[in-house]
Amino acid sequence: MTGTLYDVAIIGGGPGGYGAALYAANAGLSVALIEKDRPGGTCLHRGCIPAKALLETAHVARTVAHAAEFGIGVEKGPIDFRRAQKRKQGIVEQLARGLSGLLKQRRVELISGTGCLRGDGTVAVDGQRTIGARHIILAAGSRPRTLDLCPADGKRVLTSDEVLSLDKLPASAIIVGAGVVGLEFASMMTDLGVKVTVLEAATQVLPALDADVAAVLLKDLTKRGVDIRTGVTLTGCETPGASVRLSFEGGSAEAECVIVAIGRVPATEGLLDPASGVTIARDGAIAVDATMRTSAPGIYAIGDVVATPQLAHVAFAEAMVAVKDILGEQPAPIDYGLVPWCVYTAPEAAFVGVTEAQAKASGLDVIVKKESFAGNGRALILGESDGLIKVIAKRGIDGRPGAILGVHMVGPWVTEQLAAAYLAANWEATPDDVAPLIFPHPSLSEALGEAFIALTGRGLHLP
Numbered sequence: 001m002t003g004t005l006y007d008v009a010i011i012g013g014g015p016g017g018y019g020a021a022l023y024a025a026n027a028g029l030s031v032a033l034i035e036k037d038r039p040g041g042t043c044l045h046r047g048c049i050p051a052k053a054l055l056e057t058a059h060v061a062r063t064v065a066h067a068a069e070f071g072i073g074v075e076k077g078p079i080d081f082r083r084a085q086k087r088k089q090g091i092v093e094q095l096a097r098g099l100s101g102l103l104k105q106r107r108v109e110l111i112s113g114t115g116c117l118r119g120d121g122t123v124a125v126d127g128q129r130t131i132g133a134r135h136i137i138l139a140a141g142s143r144p145r146t147l148d149l150c151p152a153d154g155k156r157v158l159t160s161d162e163v164l165s166l167d168k169l170p171a172s173a174i175i176v177g178a179g180v181v182g183l184e185f186a187s188m189m190t191d192l193g194v195k196v197t198v199l200e201a202a203t204q205v206l207p208a209l210d211a212d213v214a215a216v217l218l219k220d221l222t223k224r225g226v227d228i229r230t231g232v233t234l235t236g237c238e239t240p241g242a243s244v245r246l247s248f249e250g251g252s253a254e255a256e257c258v259i260v261a262i263g264r265v266p267a268t269e270g271l272l273d274p275a276s277g278v279t280i281a282r283d284g285a286i287a288v289d290a291t292m293r294t295s296a297p298g299i300y301a302i303g304d305v306v307a308t309p310q311l312a313h314v315a316f317a318e319a320m321v322a323v324k325d326i327l328g329e330q331p332a333p334i335d336y337g338l339v340p341w342c343v344y345t346a347p348e349a350a351f352v353g354v355t356e357a358q359a360k361a362s363g364l365d366v367i368v369k370k371e372s373f374a375g376n377g378r379a380l381i382l383g384e385s386d387g388l389i390k391v392i393a394k395r396g397i398d399g400r401p402g403a404i405l406g407v408h409m410v411g412p413w414v415t416e417q418l419a420a421a422y423l424a425a426n427w428e429a430t431p432d433d434v435a436p437l438i439f440p441h442p443s444l445s446e447a448l449g450e451a452f453i454a455l456t457g458r459g460l461h462l463p
Helices: 015-026 041-046 048-065 081-105 180-191 211-223 312-326 356-361 377-382 414-426 446-455
Strands: 005-011 031-035 109-112 115-117 123-125 129-138 142-144 172-176 195-199 227-229 234-238 244-248 251-255 257-260 264-266 299-301 341-343 348-353 366-372 388-395 401-411
Touching: 005 015, 005 115, 005 312, 015 031, 015 041, 015 081, 015 129, 015 312, 031 129, 041 048, 041 081, 048 081, 048 180, 081 109, 115 129, 129 312, 172 180, 172 244, 172 251, 180 195, 180 211, 180 341, 195 251, 211 227, 211 348, 211 356, 211 388, 211 401, 244 257, 299 312, 341 414, 348 414, 356 366, 356 388, 356 401, 366 446, 388 446, 401 414, 401 446, 414 446
Parallel strands: 005 031, 005 129, 031 109, 129 299, 172 195, 172 257, 195 227
Antiparallel strands: 115 123, 123 129, 142 264, 234 244, 244 251, 341 348, 348 401, 366 388, 388 401
């Protein structure tokens, strides 16, 4: 034993783990954070932050390509991807240093190594050191899901980890998966000159996004040169010469590399001693209740190791729920059906709540209103008027729109506009509640305000 009994020991230093550490330390608890790499996890080092940094490089390239439309005489030159990667890594390092400093300031003890929960309720670190704590939070994160048909080799078949560390872009790429990660890579790469093909098993890109909104994104990506094929079931993978060929019913696709973007799986291998008493479901996720408690007393699990949306902001929220429960504060459970989702493609997509199809499949009578960005002054000024906002509200017994059930958006900077929609849906607001609120003009956000007004039956620009 170390001789120290912590109030909370946390295995994993990603958003869930370090979020729990900071929140618990702020509440006066003694905290040990066990991390095998560096604090920040996938999000900071191999996910959210580096991916969005490279997407911003793509945004600048796209802006330069259209500079003449704004009266600016700039020619788009070759892409220096090494320099883009250097900038990306600089952002990651700055945030990593800030996080490490914050953990130190809050007096969180950072323990380097791989933690395993033992049967006696302690944590073994690399099998050599034992940590004791009154409460333990499991936050080991996840790893990219791979294809048995086409195993990742880090060279021609890549996961998101390898893509974000490339020092040179391929001439062509096949992306397997048209979810958030797959479409973000497709958007970034096509803007940087890569010939991109996307293969998706589902019949729609971003299946969780409303079909009308997803269609706008599909059209825009296709217009920019991305070859997107849905309803595809892979049947073979070959590596002829320096390329990779994927076969599927009715055809095949060949490229310099394949990027597998079909989701992530919980990183629970080696995390638990068989005698720990923590239940793991067949999908590898740890079973928890509404307060993030596992089946073992005093043990919690948060973030990607549980079967909830694998989003950094969800992990932060789960961290606070777990710590509040440890403190005896009886936290309200998270409503996972109303978490915000953001996709940083061009155009961006963002949504909260149900789609129109989901609402109707649940037997709900709904009223829907759509607002295009085509007539939005700010969007026209930016030169990015492709987009749509769709609001789904429950029809009340008087026939008028009731609670807002979902808001789905595609267009310029909609990820920054989602907060208002998120608040409206989570507070069960009605269009009558939010329509009187003032949205600034000219702004992109007024498109959402206009949709709310139109739902009341007295729209300004919408009928």
